Amino acid sequence: SAVKGQVKKLNPGGKDVLKKSDYNFADNSAKLIKNENLNSIDVDSDGFFYALDSGVYNRIFWYDKECNLMCVFGGGTNSQTQKGTFSKADTLAINGTDIVVSDSVNKNITVFSITDYGKAVRKAQTATLNDNYSETAEEWKEIIKLDKNNQLAYRGLAKAYYSSGDYDKALEYAKLGADKETYADAFSKERTRFFEKNFTFVFLLVIFIAALVAVLIHIKRKKKIVLIKNAKLRNMLECIPHPFESFRLVKEKGLGSLPLATAVLAVYYIISAISDKASGFAFNRFDAESYNSFYVLLKTVALVLLFVSANWLVCVLMGGIGKFKEIYIVTCYSLLPIVFAQIVYLLMTHILSPDEFAFITIFKTVCILYTFFILAVGVMKVHNYEFGKFVGTTVVTVIAMIIIVFLIFMVCLLAQQVYGWIATVFTEIRYR
Incomplete structure (x- = not known):
């Protein structure tokens, strides 16, 4: 994993006061095979600092005082003769507006002078850091014309639009610049503006929906209308408010459904994958380069199947009367x-801002705890266990799950070795 916090700014008490103390100030080592070594750093009069990585790639990283990456330059490995590259960069120093770097292998000194483009970016970012947003909008627009991939420019423009009250534009540019903080602030302002403009309509809509639901519930109770005719589907939904009765019916009356249980498991996997990719921008941590839906499959579907298998194997030996099918059904229903x-x-990430999300986090935690509760009820019902025996078998089940994962890992490792041996044998036969 990438090393983080290589650069620190200490106050008199010895505490790191940099805004991004847990940030990787060099390249992401997950993408590049190398040894990082940030061994030289210098700071200019405006708080911009330059960090030299004299490891394998000899790169220079330019940051502002809030640890926003301005650019990366330099580079080179082994024997380099091209100007601006290094064989072994050792030391970095600032000389006015120039950056001076020494190379111990080439035995020379390289001086980097800032370009007109670099001056424009530095000037605009300095004004942005000083909250002079009105001065920077046109400057950032000119920078974007020169480089449409400059995220710093999009962030600066987003802040400029936010300060001028154009929240819709601020949302657009914050998204382009991956600025979640400005996006969240602009989103809150735009949402407030929407509700102020449409308060009467929203209020009447909420009243209408609440009244409609109340009337439907009253009619249902008065006329004893059964909305869900399918007994197995009705029993599945009843496991949330009445888990004891619902799982008793699964065991004693056979009111459990394999297709419904599998559908719940499939929806669990799908909604987990969608939550990773389609949550609101301010909450989204999706990285297309590193994301793998197979890992989501492992921690959803595979984990459920592993628990069901391990629990069935353990409880068969410990007096449990639950069938594999019943364990699978109650486990899936519990999801x-x-x-x-x-x-x-997922819905709330598109409605609320991160500062307002504490209640949803608590709600999600309660739902997870309730899932474990109804799963415990289901396992006790299908095996006809008392609570004490359930706890004991659950501990053994967890141990069995670990053993099964270890055995699967060993089998895969052996299969890989056998495949390699067979491939080697065929190669030997082919060349003889």
């Missing part, structure tokens, strides 16, 4: 609170 919480979470 309903988590599925509901995931859906609510």
Whole structure:
């Protein structure tokens, strides 16, 4: 994993006061094979600092005082003769507006002078850091004309639009610049403006929906209308408010459904994957380069199947009367609170800002805890266990899950070695 916090700014008490103390100030080592070594750093009069990585790639990283990356330059490995590259960069120093770097292998000194483009970026960012947003909008626009991939320019423009009250434009440019903080602030302002403009309509809509739901509930109770005719589907939904009765019916009356249980498990996987990719921008941590939906499959579907298998194997030996099918059904049914919480979470990321999300986090935690509760009820019901025996078998089940994962890992490792041996044998036969 990448090393973080290589650069520190200490106050008199010895505390790091940099805004991004847990930030990787060099390259992401997950993408590049190298040894990082930030061994030289210098700071100019405006708080901009330059960090030299004299490891393998000899790069120079330019940051502002809030640790925003301005640019990366330099580079080179081994024997380099091209100007601006290094074989072994050792030391960096600032001389006015120039950056001076020594190379111990080439035995020379390289001087980097700032370009007109660099001066424009530095000037605009300095004004942005000093909250002079009105001065920077046109400057950032000119910078974007020169470099449409400059995220710093999009961030600066987003802040300029936010300060001028154009929240819609601020949202657009904050998204382009991956500035979640400005996006969240602009989103809150734009949402407030929307509700102020449409308060009457929203208020009447909420009243209408609440009244409609109340009337439907009253009619249902008065006429004893059964909305869900399918007994198995009705029993599945009843496991949330009445888990004891619902799981008793699964065991004694056979009111459990494999297709419904599998559907719940499939929805759990799908909504987990969608939550990673389609949550609101201010909450989204999706990285297309590193994301793998197979890992989501492992921690959802595979984890459920692993628990069901391990629990069945353990409880068969410990007096449990639950069948594999019954354990699978109650386990999948128990996922309903988590599925509901995931859906609510996904919707709320498009409605609330991060500062308002504490209640949703608590709600999601409660749903997860309730899932474990109804899972415990389901396992006790299908095996006809008392609570004490359930706790004991659950501990053994967890141990069995670890053993199964270890055995699967060993089998895969052996299979890989056998495949390599067979491939080697065929190669030998082919060349003889």
